[in-house]
Amino acid sequence: xxxxxxxxxxxxxIKRICNCIGxxxxxxxxxxxxxxxxxxxxxxxxxxxxxxLGENRDEGLQAKxxxxxxxxxxxxxxxxxxxxxxxxxxxxxxxxxxxxxSLAKEIDKRATKPIKCFIQVNVSGExxxxxxxxxxxxxxxxxLEAYQNIKVVGLMTMAPFTDDQQLIRTCFKRLKMIQQxxxxxxxxxxxxxxxxxxxxNDYEIAIEEGATFIRIGTSLVGNENGGV
Ligand SMILES: *Cc1c(COP(=O)(O)O)cnc(C)c1O
Numbered sequence: 001x002x003x004x005x006x007x008x009x010x011x012x013x014i015k016r017i018c019n020c021i022g023x024x025x026x027x028x029x030x031x032x033x034x035x036x037x038x039x040x041x042x043x044x045x046x047x048x049x050x051x052x053l054g055e056n057r058d059e060g061l062q063a064k065x066x067x068x069x070x071x072x073x074x075x076x077x078x079x080x081x082x083x084x085x086x087x088x089x090x091x092x093x094x095x096x097x098x099x100x101x102s103l104a105k106e107i108d109k110r111a112t113k114p115i116k117c118f119i120q121v122n123v124s125g126e127x128x129x130x131x132x133x134x135x136x137x138x139x140x141x142x143x144l145e146a147y148q149n150i151k152v153v154g155l156m157t158m159a160p161f162t163d164d165q166q167l168i169r170t171c172f173k174r175l176k177m178i179q180q181x182x183x184x185x186x187x188x189x190x191x192x193x194x195x196x197x198x199x200x201n202d203y204e205i206a207i208e209e210g211a212t213f214i215r216i217g218t219s220l221v222g223n224e225n226g227g228v
Contacts, residue, residue, distance in 0.1 A: 001222065002044075003041065003044040003045050003047075003048050003220065003221055003222075004044070004047070004048040006048075006219060006220050006221070006222075007030070007045070007048040007049065007050060007220060008048075010030060010203075010216065010219070010220060011025070011030075013203075013204060014028050014030075014207060017204055017207045017208060018207065021207075021208055023207070027212055028207055028211065028212060028213075028214060029051075029052055029212060029213050029214075030050055030052065030213075030214055030216060030220070031052040031053065031054040031075050031077070031196075031213055031214065031215045031216065032045040032050045032052065032053050032054065032216065032217075032220050032221050033053075033054045033055075033056070033077065033199075033215050033216060033217030033220075033221070034053055034054065034055060034060070034064060034217070034221055035054075035055055035056050035057065035060050035078075035217060036217055036218070036221070036222070036223040036224055036225050037217075037221045037222060037223070037224045038224060039063065039064050039067050039068070041221050041222065041224065042064050042067075042068060042072075042221065043067070043068060044221070045220065045221050046068060046071050046072055050220075051072065051073055052072070052073050052074075052075060052213070053068065053072045053073070053074055053075065054074070054075040054076070054077040054096075054215055055074070055075075055076065055077070055078070056076070056077050056078025056079070057078055058084045058087055058088055061074065061076065061088055061091060061092070062087065062091075065091045069091075073093045073094070074091055074092045074093055074094075075092060075093065075094040075095075075096060075213075075215075076088055076092045076094070076095045076096065076097065077096045077097065077156075077196075077215055078097060079097055079130045080095065080097050080098075080103060082102055082103055082106045085103070085106045085107055085110050086106075086110050089107065089110045089111055089115070090112070092115070093115075093116060094115075094116045094117070094118065094153070095107065095115055095116070095117045095118065096117075096118040096120060096156040096196050096215075097118070097120045097130065097131075097156070098117040098118065098119050098120060098144075098150070098152075099119065099120045099130055099131045099132045100132070101140070101143055101144075104117075104143075104144055104147050104150050105147065107147075107149060107150060108147035108148065108149040108150055111149035112149075113149065114148065114149050114150070114151045114189075115149055115150065115151065116151050116153040117150055117151060117152055117153065118152075118153060118154045118155055118156035118194065118196045119131075119132065119137060119140060119141065119152060119154075119155050119156065120132070120155075120156045120157065121133075121134055121137055121155055121156070121157050121175060121178060122134075122157070123157045123159075123171045123174045123175055123178075124157075124158075124159065124160045124167075124171050126160055129158060131156075131157065131158075134174060134178055137155070137178050137181070137182065138181060138182065138185070141182050141185060141187065141190050141192075142185070142187070144189070144190065145187055145189060145190070148189075150189065151189055151190075151191075152182070152187075152189065152190035152191070152192055153191065153192065153193065153194045154179070154192055154193060154194025154195055154196055154212070154213075155175050155178060155179050155182070155192065155194075155195055155196070156195075156196035156197065157171060157172070157175045157196075157197050158197075158199070159171045159172065159197070159199075159202050159205075159206075161201075165202075165205060168202050168205050169205050169208075169209060172195075172197050172198075172205060172206050172209035172210070172211070173209055175195060175197055175209075176195060176209055176210045179192055179195060179210075193212070194212045194213060195210050195211050195212050195213070196211070196212070196213040196214075196215065197209070197211045197213075197214070198211045198214035198215065198216075199214070199215055199216060199217070200216050200217060200218040200219035200220070203216060
């Protein structure tokens with residue numbers, strides 16, 4: 001499928017859902033996740049009008065960043081090893097996977113300006129998933145106040161991989177509730193106004209539950225490793 005057509009379809013879906021629930025479609029930003037595809041395909045996303053690109057590995061980011069830097073806002077969406085911070089920090093505008101103080105410390109040390117971070121929360125509790133537990137979030141946010149270069153713009157989660165829509169919805173609802181708790185702290189460096197949730201299979205539910213960034217790979221740019 002053509003990236004432009006995919007993007008139009010996704011934007012139409014966003015509009016339809018937003019009309020139903022009274023949200024402004026402009027408030028939903030689409031991140032094209034380019035980890036499964038070539039630089040050419042990533043460029044097609046930019047040409048189609050996507051402004052945000054996401055990679056989950058240092059290598060993928062480096063390769064694409066060389067070719068696409070002035071036209072895209074880059075997001076690091078994958079598990080981030082502390083030793084990789086140095087090489088990604090001057091390329092990304094957002095990090096979606098902040099989940100421990102040791103990582104915050106390294107980001108703070110390497111960054112030359114405040115980095116917009118999402119705290120990754122393992123809402124579903126699946127062992128295979130990274131992120132801090134819901135119970136840890138508040139103390140974690142308080143601990144981050146010490147780091148001048150960390151700005152907590154929001155929370156991120158990945159729903160379980162399941163057909164059970166209710167389970168997915170519960171997961172997103174829970175993230176929204178945690179967001180409200182963080183906002184109630186009124187920490188100036190943790191406005192936490194964004195929610196990064198929803199992927200190809202579940203972004204419609206995520207929008208209904210308050211997502212402001214949806215991260216879409218397969219159904220937008222495709223998967224050149226054998227997917228759609
Ligand atoms: C790969 C990935 C996505 C996109 O997944 P699709 O199902 O292909 O849309 C979104 N978020 C994260 C963190 C990812 O690793």
